[in-house]
Amino acid sequence: MSSKEIIDEFEQKISIFTSLESMTSSLLGALITQADIQVHSVTSRTKDIQSLSSKINRPSKSYESLLDVTDLVGFRITTYFSDDVDKVASLIEQEFFVDKANSIDKRKSLEPDRFGYMSLHLVGEHKSSRLKLPEYIRYKGIRFEIQIRSILQHAWAEIEHDIGYKTSKEVPDPLRRRFSRLAGLLELADEEFQSIKYGIESYRHNLPEKVSNSPEDVLLDLESLGYFINTDSKILLIEEEMRKLFCCESLTQPEDEVLSHSLGFLNRMGVHKLSELSLLFKEQERYILPFLKVWLSSDAQLKVSKGISLLYLTYVNLARVGDQVNAEYVLSSAPFLNISQLASDIIQAWKEVEI
Template identity: 65%
Template structure:
């Protein structure tokens, strides 16, 4: 009779659960976005009637009422890095009430072949302060589950589920070692991705000191070039002067995507270090604004400008003064320019007019 009552109550409140899923997913997305975190995905689901019936029929489960079931509504947050699982968890623990008795940190499993279960499951409900809001008051006392795992943990769990083995005992003996090796490889990969992320962060932190003391020793890469064009006072002064001649004088911080082409240009010109780039700037700096005036008079314009725009004109001038046709085309093909040969001709013509 209890099972029938539970299903009957679910039928009455299914719309509330679906609303809870939608509202809470939007809230989770907003909370994570406000922390400037990049994650792979947030997915959600509300149990269907048949799934709920199967759950309450299990012999090892006993429920007196519908609200005793804590995962009718569930969310899965998949992060790129294992460290972000804990960051997300702290956000959730701050914003929601946690049910510690029904929450579980499956990452603490020690068996090497349990990698797929190394996720954090938090059973939550909305706090009283939020439940006072009209749009949330209908969710009082309704619990939901949030699973948080890295993308590699998620991949292992999905593949393991597809294969069909839920425990080590179910795996044929001849495959157990291979399962264990693969689980270890994925766990190591998870740790290495996190280590790489930390290494990039540490490298970024070291750039101010390295560029200040020994720019000749700093190889041009996406990180060093982005930092250099965003912070070098000489480039800032030059590009602020350049802005006067553009139709849309808004100078944003350089983003890595916009710096990528410039990096390839510089490498193809044999400029490999920040020190070499500084010398090249000193060589052509006086010509950049005059060249820009001529160039823009030919109806070349840009609606969106970012720091590092001078790198493009440095390249143009360097090619006009040092490159032959073949070399210039080789350099400019690093970007998706159309009619590279025509572009080289325009660059040379503009150079002759300054």
């Protein structure tokens, strides 16, 4: 077929390709979600006529038919971490037929004089099992390209494309070293983010054993605080009592904002370890419900989320001390509109509590 015939056929079938783009993009998103892989984005595009014409008219290219063009429809999956690139690739190889002869891992083929790194490019098409479905049958024989790369790889590729330099030979000498340093920093950052991710996963995995064996050594952070409120029997019991008191249907999942505020308040009160929090809760727990009956008596829409008792534990502890200045200091770690008024209201509510 001539270039004109290929372009004419593409114009006639453009609706098929745009439909393929839409259907496959949705499918990729659903598959990634189902596999529980966190990605930054899934984007797609169908070539326009000008882009196709430019591609098939290159002297180095030779196409006998429209379907010889493997990237008429393209998808880009941007992951947060570099190891997720391979996880996504494995998922795609399970769910699609991958044309390995036309696919390329540009991370491995990167030449020494290139800056940065590129993405994994897979050429695929829908498997025969999916093509039997009425909504997919029209896509038989159409290949498409799926690019997968981390968000930092994507950032480099976009900037590199905008600047226009692809090898060290193309870069003016005064700028060459700066390019190299930047490429190295991005690669290091990618590896460090990956290492931090593994570190967090390891910390979470070992946290139960550490809490069980040596709680006095466990520092308070969002991870240890989250584990504590989900496993401590006294926390679970008092929050169930709160749920019944305010007629809530069920305990909702911990709210990050509430946990963050509670952590900030506790730290400002000098509570920095899990053992210290456990002791404080043991000392103050009997006051929490009586305080709430006064503090929230007019609030009919209360949501009892896991960990909310720690927020009110803070209020009770500040109220019992009755020090306005100290209360304002502790509460100032959160963006309340009127810290002074809140501190005053907490102390006043405590005066009405009957123990």
